[in-house]
Amino acid sequence: MTKEKIAEDFINAAVNMDIKSAKGACKEAIAKGIDPYEFIEMAITKALTIIGDKFENEEFFLPELFMAAEIVKKSMKILEPHIKGSGKKKNLGKVVIGTAKSDMHDIGKNIVSFFLEAEGFEVIDLGVDVPAEKFVDVVRNEKPDILAISALITLTMPEVSNTMKALENANIRNQVKVIIGGAPITQEFVEDIGADALALNAIDGVKKCKRWVGA
Amino acid sequence: MNNKDRILAVLHREAPDIIPFSIYFETLQLAGLAVYEPWRKLLDKGLCLHAPLVTQTHKVNCPNATMDITHQYGNRTSWSPADILIAMEGPHDILGKLSTPVGEATFKASVKGLDMSVQLPWFQEDGYFIKDFKDYEVIKYLIEDAEYTPYYDDIKELQMILGNFGIVDSLVPKSPLQSLIMLMGPKKLALDYYMHQKEFDDLYRAIYKKQLEIYKIAAESPAEVIWAPDNVTSLITSPKLFEKYNVPFYNEAADILHKHDKIYIVHMDGTLKHLAELIAKTHIDVIESFTHPPVGDLTITEAKKLWKDKVIWANFPEPVSMQGPKAVRVKTIEMLNDAAPGDNFLMGISEGFPSFQHMLKFVPTILKTINKFGKYPIPKM
Numbered sequence: 001m002t003k004e005k006i007a008e009d010f011i012n013a014a015v016n017m018d019i020k021s022a023k024g025a026c027k028e029a030i031a032k033g034i035d036p037y038e039f040i041e042m043a044i045t046k047a048l049t050i051i052g053d054k055f056e057n058e059e060f061f062l063p064e065l066f067m068a069a070e071i072v073k074k075s076m077k078i079l080e081p082h083i084k085g086s087g088k089k090k091n092l093g094k095v096v097i098g099t100a101k102s103d104m105h106d107i108g109k110n111i112v113s114f115f116l117e118a119e120g121f122e123v124i125d126l127g128v129d130v131p132a133e134k135f136v137d138v139v140r141n142e143k144p145d146i147l148a149i150s151a152l153i154t155l156t157m158p159e160v161s162n163t164m165k166a167l168e169n170a171n172i173r174n175q176v177k178v179i180i181g182g183a184p185i186t187q188e189f190v191e192d193i194g195a196d197a198l199a200l201n202a203i204d205g206v207k208k209c210k211r212w213v214g215a
Numbered sequence: 216m217n218n219k220d221r222i223l224a225v226l227h228r229e230a231p232d233i234i235p236f237s238i239y240f241e242t243l244q245l246a247g248l249a250v251y252e253p254w255r256k257l258l259d260k261g262l263c264l265h266a267p268l269v270t271q272t273h274k275v276n277c278p279n280a281t282m283d284i285t286h287q288y289g290n291r292t293s294w295s296p297a298d299i300l301i302a303m304e305g306p307h308d309i310l311g312k313l314s315t316p317v318g319e320a321t322f323k324a325s326v327k328g329l330d331m332s333v334q335l336p337w338f339q340e341d342g343y344f345i346k347d348f349k350d351y352e353v354i355k356y357l358i359e360d361a362e363y364t365p366y367y368d369d370i371k372e373l374q375m376i377l378g379n380f381g382i383v384d385s386l387v388p389k390s391p392l393q394s395l396i397m398l399m400g401p402k403k404l405a406l407d408y409y410m411h412q413k414e415f416d417d418l419y420r421a422i423y424k425k426q427l428e429i430y431k432i433a434a435e436s437p438a439e440v441i442w443a444p445d446n447v448t449s450l451i452t453s454p455k456l457f458e459k460y461n462v463p464f465y466n467e468a469a470d471i472l473h474k475h476d477k478i479y480i481v482h483m484d485g486t487l488k489h490l491a492e493l494i495a496k497t498h499i500d501v502i503e504s505f506t507h508p509p510v511g512d513l514t515i516t517e518a519k520k521l522w523k524d525k526v527i528w529a530n531f532p533e534p535v536s537m538q539g540p541k542a543v544r545v546k547t548i549e550m551l552n553d554a555a556p557g558d559n560f561l562m563g564i565s566e567g568f569p570s571f572q573h574m575l576k577f578v579p580t581i582l583k584t585i586n587k588f589g590k591y592p593i594p595k596m
Contacts (some may be wrong), residue, residue: 058489060453061449061454063401063404063408063452063453064453066402066406067405070410105399149385153538153566154533156531157537183486183510184510184534186509198347
């Protein structure tokens, strides 16, 4: 079987949420001596692009994204032991991500984290309920390219605004691009608080991050 | 028409004198504001009370299972009941332990304060009762062990308290798939649906069968309306899942309720555009907390077109309330205009807000605007 055919089998399996066949394709790739990095590019990255597009086109929903993440996780577990050196690993930049203070909703944030990592970003995930001071500390110390903040409920929107003010007060606002996501967030709100972009959904957010780093 | 008559008229698809506008009674009660004079004045001006959140018409007993709930307060350990009560309002962890003859299941939830929405943990990865397969067996045992008996005292009492200011719903559990989301979280639900469908379906069927017992009790109760807090959103309950799991249950439950002339209300406050055609196929009477743009993705006009036989109880969007009285007035007029002439349409507030002071600033604006522009039938503006 050619590497193109194995990659195609993986893509079909992943898009059909068939984890068994996807893992089988990874094992086949290793058995045939295909370079794992090449297989990741040909199969996993391509499958993720298709799944991401289907999510953006609203053919796929959260259950499919969770399942896709599981397929990728299990596939990488098969491929990773065969990866030699790290020279080829993509590094698009560093993103700090978290939900606003008092916001415990992490589904959207987790999807964004997953896709950012899959695309080659280093992601520092601060989790949920992150106070403005924490965002400021991590931005100051880690010097990320991008800060991504999520707020799902209106009650926590003022906390996003507080984080922007805290970045200004700490004189580090200009060091980092800021992208905001969450159901109640509007373009108007993003402009009002002086953030750089609104993530309409996870895929849109990742696309904007990639654009900022020239990828 | 008094406030209650106005709501019931719309729920029965009859003409109201004016579009009803409601607020959850329990949120006012929780904040100790039910008797606060400014709110009372709003009731006199037509603000309707809707009490769906706490009143059940059944009691449950699981003879062979126990559940221990512990509230853990960090450094607030005290012998004093007063301290414990005050601590309950602050951030703390809730630890739950369910014991059955076939095993135990646990959950841990962190809460920010006294919050009526905290029944089971929604958001933590480790917070759900079902974390692996052994938990399926425990939960299934609990479900099948439950014995339900009618209990009408609470609803009669609250109906008496609300009087002509509003309605009291009989609270029934979330439908089976929505219950599974609460029990295992959206991630495990997705993975188990795709990877362990037989076990998943077995548990779903156990919940389905048992919940209909509660619907039968509610159908025979003094409640005029039955409310299921399903929190449906297409992001989690995708069209595929909704069609397979939600639609059959809604239809069977609705048929049970309709035999006793009960109104079946389902709380669907998420994005519904991709579910709209499937919702149209259900026998549900009322889509409550209907959330339109900017938070939702289906407009009132689109929903009314698709759900001709259904009542829409539209939620006033939270973000607009932050933009000042002018924006609130404009949005209220826009909602009324979208619903014109106003058949099968109510408005309400069914979300949390930054503070009750904030609510008191914009609720009167909505009410005043509805009283001016929301007389039925509403002319297209």
